[in-house]
Amino acid sequence: MSLQVRKIRKRRKFEESFKHQIVKDFESGQYSVCELSSLYNLSVQTIYNWIYRYSRFNKKGHRVVESNKSTSSKVKDLEKRIKDLERIVGQKQIMVDYYETMIDLAKERYDIDIKKNSDTPPSGSSKKKS
Numbered sequence: 001m002s003l004q005v006r007k008i009r010k011r012r013k014f015e016e017s018f019k020h021q022i023v024k025d026f027e028s029g030q031y032s033v034c035e036l037s038s039l040y041n042l043s044v045q046t047i048y049n050w051i052y053r054y055s056r057f058n059k060k061g062h063r064v065v066e067s068n069k070s071t072s073s074k075v076k077d078l079e080k081r082i083k084d085l086e087r088i089v090g091q092k093q094i095m096v097d098y099y100e101t102m103i104d105l106a107k108e109r110y111d112i113d114i115k116k117n118s119d120t121p122p123s124g125s126s127k128k129k130s
């Protein structure tokens with residue numbers, strides 16, 4: 001007596017709003033199909049099926065093909081943006097260091113405390129006049 005055991009396939013059902021959100025994320029250029037696939041643990045074909053079905057831009061009979069060129073150019077653009085932001089942060093850090101040095105020099109040479117300390121007594125001009 002042999003038993004035939006079949007593997008039961010688990011099917012996931014997704015709400016229409018979720019499908020529309022995935023298509024919207026793809027159409028906006030925020031994510032690629034591969035990124036959406038790994039992010040939501042979906043197959044690439046499932047995402048393409050949703051794009052064909054729910055996309056505003058794709059009419060029946062037209063295929064959406066995402067080339068590696070577009071993905072690589074997107075990565076290059078993001079890397080360029082990171083470099084630009086790192087450069088800006090570096091420039092700002094240089095300015096902060098410069099200002100701190102100027103404050104320290106003002107303290108040493110002119111005995112002016114520009115940094116506010118909590119134990120500094122209030123100035124005479126802050127008193128209320130009668």
